[in-house]
Amino acid sequence: MSNPSILILPGDGIGPEVMDQVVRVIDWYGAKRDLAFDVSTDLVGGAAYDAHGVPLHDDTMAKAQEVDAVLLGAVGGPKYDDLDFSVKPERGLLRLRKEMDLFANLRPAQCFDALADFSSLKKDVVAGLDIMIVRELTSGVYFGEPRGIFEEGNERVGINTQRYTESEIERAARSAFELAMRRNKKVCSMEKANVMESGILWREVVTKVGEDYPEVELSHMYADNGAMQLVRAPKQFDVIVTDNLFGDILSDCAAMLTGSLGMLPSASLGAPMANGRPKAMYEPVHGSAPDIAGQGKANPIACMLSFAMALRYSFDQGDEAARLEQAIETVLADGARTGDLMGPEGGTPLSTAEMGDAILAAL
C-alpha cells in the first residue's frame, strides 16, 4: 500500500519559512514513527500569481483533489493589493475551499498555560480556555450570487448575497454536534435570526439536527451578543457553530482572546473520499505577516499544530498528534519563545528554525 499523500502549499509571506519547519516534523514521523507520507509541494496565492498569472493553477487544484490532505501556509501581501479581485491571492484559497467542498472549518481557540500572560484579557478570564469554533466554509455571503458592483440609475451599487440551503446548514451543524460529543457536549449556534431570514432557517435546521444528539446541550445566541460573550466570559463555550462570515469574525475574535495567535491551527474538512478519509486542508489561523517575512522571525507552531490536526482528522493518528502537541507544550514550558511570544522582560527570541530544532529535540 502506498503512503498517505500530502500536498504542501506554502503560499506567501511567512508561509514558506514556517512550512520548512513542518516538513522537518513530517520527515521525523517518517524516520522515527514509521509514518511516511508522500509529500509534494506547489504554489498558491501571490506566489502562484507571480508564476502563472492566477492565484491557483488548475493543475494544483487537480492535485489538491487527489491527495489525502493539503497543508497550506498563508496567502497575500501588499504587493498584490492592487490586483483585480478575480486574481487576488485570497481567491486561490477560496477556490480550494469551494472546489474541495470543505464545509466544516474547525478553529480551536486554546489558551496555552505558558502563554496566558500574553492575552490582553485578564488571566483568570482566559486561563485554560478551550473552545472549538465550527465555521461553515463553502457557502453564505462568500459565494452567494448575485454579487458584484453594478450601475443603478446614476450611481453604482455593491451587492453580495447571503444564501444557505437546509442541507448546507445541516452538514455544518452535524460536524459541530459530532465534535461536541467528543468534548464537553455543549453547542452554541450563532446567527442574527432577529434580523435575517437566513438566520431563522439556520436556527431551525441546527435545532432539528440537535434532536439527533439528545446528550448535547444546544443554545442559540445572536452573533452580536456572541461577540460580547466571547470577550466577557469565553469559558462559557464548548463548541460554537456559525456561518461563513460570522465565523470569520468571531473565530478571529476568539483567537485573539487566547493571546496566542501564532499558536492556532485550523482544519477544513469535507465529505469522505473513496478511501474513507475526509477531503481536508489544514492551515494556521495567522496570516502571511509580510512585515516579518523572510527574516526567520515567524513562529512555526501554528503550522505544526495544523499538521497535528491532520494526523488526528485525516490519518486517524490521535496518539501521534498528541505526541507533537505535547512536544510543543514542553518546549514552551521550558521557555522557548519566538519573537511574537516574547514578554516585556526581553531576552533573546529563537528564530523560526531554532524553534523547529527545539521541537524536534523534544519529539
Next chain:
Amino acid sequence: MSNPSILILPGDGIGPEVMDQVVRVIDWYGAKRDLAFDVSTDLVGGAAYDAHGVPLHDDTMAKAQEVDAVLLGAVGGPKYDDLDFSVKPERGLLRLRKEMDLFANLRPAQCFDALADFSSLKKDVVAGLDIMIVRELTSGVYFGEPRGIFEEGNERVGINTQRYTESEIERAARSAFELAMRRNKKVCSMEKANVMESGILWREVVTKVGEDYPEVELSHMYADNGAMQLVRAPKQFDVIVTDNLFGDILSDCAAMLTGSLGMLPSASLGAPMANGRPKAMYEPVHGSAPDIAGQGKANPIACMLSFAMALRYSFDQGDEAARLEQAIETVLADGARTGDLMGPEGGTPLSTAEMGDAILAAL
C-alpha cells in the same frame, strides 16, 4: 417659540424603569437650566405589540417623524420569541431607523476610570479608552432585497442581500470624517473587501470621501482583523466606520471591552430637518434585560448618557451635555453603583431610582 420636542419610547423590559429616571433629568433641565422640552410618550416593541398587534403603530411612526428627537429604551423579551418575524419587537426599532432614515449610528465605546476594573481586559489595555464607532444603519443586509426563505428543488434556502449604493456609503463616511475632525483625526474603515464586492465599493467610496478631509488619517482594515485589533489593542482607534452588520458585531465587541455595558449610549442621526436639527433617535446600547426587569436593579446611566448625546447632537447644548456627563462621573467616583457595577467585594447596590437620586443631587 415652542419648546423642542422629545418623543419617549420606553419599550420593553428595563426600558420603562431606566426611562423614568431620564424623565427626572429632563424635568430638571426644564426647571433649573431653562431648557424645557415638550415630552410625549408612546409604545414600541413588545409593548406596542401587546396594545396594537404591531411593534410600532403608524401613529407612533408619524409622531417620531415630527419631533426633534426620539429617546428609546429597549425592545424585546422572551415573551415575544415565538412571534412571527414581521411583528417581532425588533421590527419596530428597525422601522424607526429605516423610515426616519437614520443612517449614522454613533456608538462611543468609553472606559470610565472608576469602572476600568470591570473589564475582562487588562486595565492598561482599556484604561482611558475612547473610541467612536460610526455604523451605517439604514441599509446593507438588514434591509436588502431579495430576502426570505424560499423553496428550491426539494429543500428550502434562506436568503438575505447585502447592498450598498455609493451615496449610502458616502453619507455614512462623511459623518465619520466630520466626527474625526472634532476628535483625534483618525478614521479606520472596516469591511471584507478581500471577499465581498460590496466591501470593495465601500473602501473606494470611503477613500474618495477622505480626500475632502486631508487632515484626517484614513486606514482600512478587514473586519475580521478589526475584531482582533479591538481585542488586542483598542486604543489604536479613534473613529471606526463600518456597515450595518459589521457595525452591529464590532460595536458590541467594543462595548464589552469597556466593561461598562450599562453605561454606553448611542445616537442615530439622519439628514437635517427643516429646522436644521438632524432627524435623531437616542438609545442605550444595552438591551431590555428581561431577567432583571421590573426589579429596580437596572442601571439608568446608559439611557441618561443617551439623553446627553441628544443635548449635544440635536439641541446644540454641548455644555449642558457635559454637565450631565460630569455629574455621572462624579457619582461614580463617589462610589455610587447599581448592581451591574458591583465588584466581587460586594456592598449594597443602589436601586435604579437611587442612582437617579444621586445623579440629580450631583447636578
